[in-house]
Amino acid sequence: MPRVKIRKNDQIKFFCDLSCKAGLDWITLGKQAKVCSRTILDWRKAKCTISENAFRIFLKLGKDKIKVPEYKLLPDYWSTFKAGKKGGLVTAIKYGGPGTSEGRKKGGLISQEKRRLYPELYPNCNLPKIISKPKNNANLAEFIGIMLGDGGISSKTQASITLHKEDSKEYIPFVCDSIKNLFSINPTVYYSDHGSHKNVGLIIISSTSFVDFLLTKGLEKGNKVKQQVDIPDWIKLNRNFSKFCLRGLIDTDGCVYLHKHKSNGCDCLNIGLNFSNRSTPILKFVYKTLKKLDFHPKIFLNGVNLYRESEVCRYAKEIKFHNSYHKNRLNSFLKEKYH
Numbered sequence: 617m618p619r620v621k622i623r624k625n626d627q628i629k630f631f632c633d634l635s636c637k638a639g640l641d642w643i644t645l646g647k648q649a650k651v652c653s654r655t656i657l658d659w660r661k662a663k664c665t666i667s668e669n670a671f672r673i674f675l676k677l678g679k680d681k682i683k684v685p686e687y688k689l690l691p692d693y694w695s696t697f698k699a700g701k702k703g704g705l706v707t708a709i710k711y712g713g714p715g716t717s718e719g720r721k722k723g724g725l726i727s728q729e730k731r732r733l734y735p736e737l738y739p740n741c742n743l744p745k746i747i748s749k750p751k752n753n754a755n756l757a758e759f760i761g762i763m764l765g766d767g768g769i770s771s772k773t774q775a776s777i778t779l780h781k782e783d784s785k786e787y788i789p790f791v792c793d794s795i796k797n798l799f800s801i802n803p804t805v806y807y808s809d810h811g812s813h814k815n816v817g818l819i820i821i822s823s824t825s826f827v828d829f830l831l832t833k834g835l836e837k838g839n840k841v842k843q844q845v846d847i848p849d850w851i852k853l854n855r856n857f858s859k860f861c862l863r864g865l866i867d868t869d870g871c872v873y874l875h876k877h878k879s880n881g882c883d884c885l886n887i888g889l890n891f892s893n894r895s896t897p898i899l900k901f902v903y904k905t906l907k908k909l910d911f912h913p914k915i916f917l918n919g920v921n922l923y924r925e926s927e928v929c930r931y932a933k934e935i936k937f938h939n940s941y942h943k944n945r946l947n948s949f950l951k952e953k954y955h
Contacts, residue, residue, distance in 0.1 A: 619665040619690040626685040627662040633682040640677055649673050745823045748800040752850050757857035759794055761864020769837040773824045781807050781817035787939040788817050846897035858905045867939035869893050874949045885953045889922040
């Protein structure tokens with residue numbers, strides 16, 4: 617309905633003239649305009665605009681007795697844009713802007729929380745992915761090693777593994793296939809080209825069931841270094857599982873290196889294997905497992921080393937690398953040293 621806008625003082629005077637000069641009381645004005653007395657009171661105090669229909673009636677009742685004030689006729693829905701803008705700003709402050717990554721993230725988190733709190737309201741939107749839940753075996757132990765090396769659980773619904781997209785370009789498909797074979801779920805792989813993450817290949821597994829399963833197998837959610845995470849007991853107590861878990865750890869956090877140095881004036885080349893990690897329990901596991909497998913490792917603050925070339929070659933033969941980057945480096949160093 618169109619509205620009549622009058623300057624505040626003029627609107628107050630207009631109703632005062634209707635009462636004093638035209639001799640019309642407020643009850644009569646309300647009945648004639650078919651509005652309640654509360655509305656008449658608000659109009660008298662210029663708290664809001666007057667409906668066009670009521671204004672025409674008031675002019676007719678006060679004809680030749682009162683002065684018609686200057687006014688502006690506002691069309692239907694004149695306040696919609698202004699009200700919508702205010703509502704949009706309030707919504708953006710509360711939930712985040714809909715057109716920004718922050719807004720979408722905030723809205724998504726709120727939506728997820730509501731679905732957790734009120735699952736009965738979302739019968740078709742709250743179904744967790746069905747995954748395979750393997751029994752304890754060597755391949756699962758190796759995957760646990762991968763997760764403890766370059767993986768992490770960031771939330772209730774998501775786990776990820778961060779690898780070098782070039783050095784691990786053949787290893788990334790292997791890890792994805794392992795996830796599919798073990799859990800019957802398809803991971804997503806992202807390759808970054810920006811800033812400090814330009815060499816990153818990120819494997820993401822989004823599944824509440826998957827995260828819950830990993831937690832039951834002894835993994836922890838959050839920062840592995842702060843929590844000083846350890847290898848699950850079901851792996852440590854089994855020699856074969858320990859060997860496979862060791863491979864997963866070294867494939868992700870290990871490195872074959874070539875040390876060039878002089879001894880008695882002669883140039884020497886030494887091939888070694890290094891494992892680096894800032895979790896002391898994991899370092900101790902790697903050290904003890906290598907010892908049990910008849911290697912001669914050395915442990916220090918943030919790493920474990922095999923210094924004997926023969927043992928590095930034996931590791932590659934008996935335990936093996938699934939990350940071909942390490943195997944290729946070893947072969948390259950052997951070729952450089954002996955050819």
